[in-house]
Amino acid sequence: MLVVMAPSLTTPQDVADALDGVGYLPDRGVATAAFLALRMSRPLFLEGDPGVGKTALAQALAQVTEATLVRLQCYEGIDASQALYDWDFPRQVLHLRAAGDTPDTAALEASLYDRRFLVARPILQALEQTPSVLLIDEIDRADDEFEAFLLEVLADNAVTIPELGTIRAETPPLVVLTSNRTREVHDALKRRCLYHWVEHPSVEREVEIVRRHVPDVAEQLAREVAAAVSALRTADLLKPPGIAEAIDWARALHVLGARRLDSDGAADTLGAAVKYHEDELRVRRDVLPDLLAKLA
Numbered sequence: 001m002l003v004v005m006a007p008s009l010t011t012p013q014d015v016a017d018a019l020d021g022v023g024y025l026p027d028r029g030v031a032t033a034a035f036l037a038l039r040m041s042r043p044l045f046l047e048g049d050p051g052v053g054k055t056a057l058a059q060a061l062a063q064v065t066e067a068t069l070v071r072l073q074c075y076e077g078i079d080a081s082q083a084l085y086d087w088d089f090p091r092q093v094l095h096l097r098a099a100g101d102t103p104d105t106a107a108l109e110a111s112l113y114d115r116r117f118l119v120a121r122p123i124l125q126a127l128e129q130t131p132s133v134l135l136i137d138e139i140d141r142a143d144d145e146f147e148a149f150l151l152e153v154l155a156d157n158a159v160t161i162p163e164l165g166t167i168r169a170e171t172p173p174l175v176v177l178t179s180n181r182t183r184e185v186h187d188a189l190k191r192r193c194l195y196h197w198v199e200h201p202s203v204e205r206e207v208e209i210v211r212r213h214v215p216d217v218a219e220q221l222a223r224e225v226a227a228a229v230s231a232l233r234t235a236d237l238l239k240p241p242g243i244a245e246a247i248d249w250a251r252a253l254h255v256l257g258a259r260r261l262d263s264d265g266a267a268d269t270l271g272a273a274v275k276y277h278e279d280e281l282r283v284r285r286d287v288l289p290d291l292l293a294k295l296a
């Protein structure tokens, strides 16, 4: 029988409410995708621009399902031994030394592959510590071989360690993969997953997100910051601001005592929203004057 996580979340709206309860404000598309991933026990593949809340969604899902969050951060060159398990070589050597000269070399060799010398990496941890949410973050940074390896693991929800046997998850982890789309992930991997493109939030939603993260912020300031970052996202910057930048910008202005976004305040704190010098120059020269005129 298929064991599903969080059986009490019976509609997408339940998932939306639960996520809201832990401070993550999803739109309808995100809540539905998360609901289906839970109900259908399928991995959820989240793609979207930096800072739209992909990683935070996996964290929030772990909270609402009361599951352990296990994060596998991908990077160039990552391989199975960093994702699955490894043997603790220094401890094995110590064990060998402590054993001294023993005639039974076969037994000694077998004892080297005892569970206590196994180092569980994130995927094995997620299979053992169920219920769990396994966040495979930024899969686009890993290479093709690693994707092929993930395909196998996702298909089985089990790992076979030749020296120890097969370890199978009691409840399959909820797997969330994220990508910033720095390269296309193969269709074979996507096919196993429910795919969802995470959009930037609407201005109204971003106002709410900012207010959740900076509770005492003036409402007008939150509105103007949300409107400003939304405009900056269409300004063709090297690095358009994500939600984290919106939160930071509002917080910086709030800390300085601002209740509105005015030209001095915006100029003084622009570094919270824009992270490249070229972008900063362009925004100051071409974008801010118009933007602030509209807000005034």
Ligand SMILES: Nc1ncnc2c1ncn2[C@@H]1O[C@H](COP(=O)(O)OP(=O)(O)OP(=O)(O)O)[C@@H](O)[C@H]1O
Pocket: 023, 024, 025, 026, 027, 048, 049, 050, 051, 052, 053, 054, 055, 056, 057, 178, 180, 209, 242, 243, 244
């Ligand atoms: N819907 C949301 N509700 C509340 N907070 C959010 C939401 N979306 C994003 N955030 C907040 O915005 C910040 C950035 O989100 P996150 O790091 O998850 O983005 P990301 O898509 O993973 O970015 P990257 O691609 O750069 O890793 C976090 O502080 C997160 O808490």
Ligand SMILES: [Mg+2]
Pocket: 054, 055, 056, 137, 178
């Ligand atoms: Mg992320």
